[in-house]
Amino acid sequence: MKLLACTLAVLFATSAHAFNVDGIRSGMSVQELSTHATRQGWQLKSGDGLNYIMGKLDQQQIDSSLTVCNGIVVNYYRSIDPDVDYTNVLSDMLDKYGQPTVVVRRLPVYQAPGQYIPEVFLKWYSQGDRISLSTSPESRDGQGALRFKRGASIAYTVRSTCIKDF
Known part of the structure; x- marks a missing residue:
């Protein structure tokens, strides 16, 4: 027993x-x-x-x-469709985990010094897990040509000695 x-x-x-x-x-x-x-x-x-x-x-x-x-x-990380899946996933996460921690980052564009790609990360912490939902807009050059497609992703992480940024 x-x-x-x-x-x-x-x-x-x-x-x-x-x-x-x-x-x-x-x-x-x-x-x-x-x-x-x-x-x-x-x-x-x-x-x-x-x-x-x-x-x-x-x-x-x-x-x-x-x-x-x-x-x-x-x-575990995977891309999601920013037009079809993002809003549904966000709604599910808000229902399940409540309001997230919001982190806005500007990632440098190495091919174009001084330019940045903004990214928004929504992070939820549940017991020993972190769930991250992120999105970034498309980016265009000075002539209007597409440089980066908009994207979205979701990641699931458990606290670990190999994960430095939790």
Whole structure:
């Protein structure tokens, strides 16, 4: 009985501080991640054993990126459609987590010194997880040509020694 109580306590403690979304969950091993990718018809690739990309890589289509720390998934990031998905995801997050912390950043454009791309990050903290929703507008040059498409993304992160900015 004591063993069962300890086991349940550990299960509830670890599940309270974990994300589980799109078939990806924090704590997955690289092998489990590889199996998931294969089931989706995707490939999984890493150049450094810490950062991974997943998708139809042979077609240059990246579905998501992930961070693995000590052999397990600690971060899952994917792009979302800024026109179709962003508002629905934002509404869901507001309903589930309430008002976010808002961070506005200006990222330098390295090809055009002195110019910046603004990004807005909405961050929610839930137990040991951070959920980040971000958006950035399109950017055009002086002649009106498109330089950067507008974009949006969502990321799920668990507190980890490999994640410096939590």
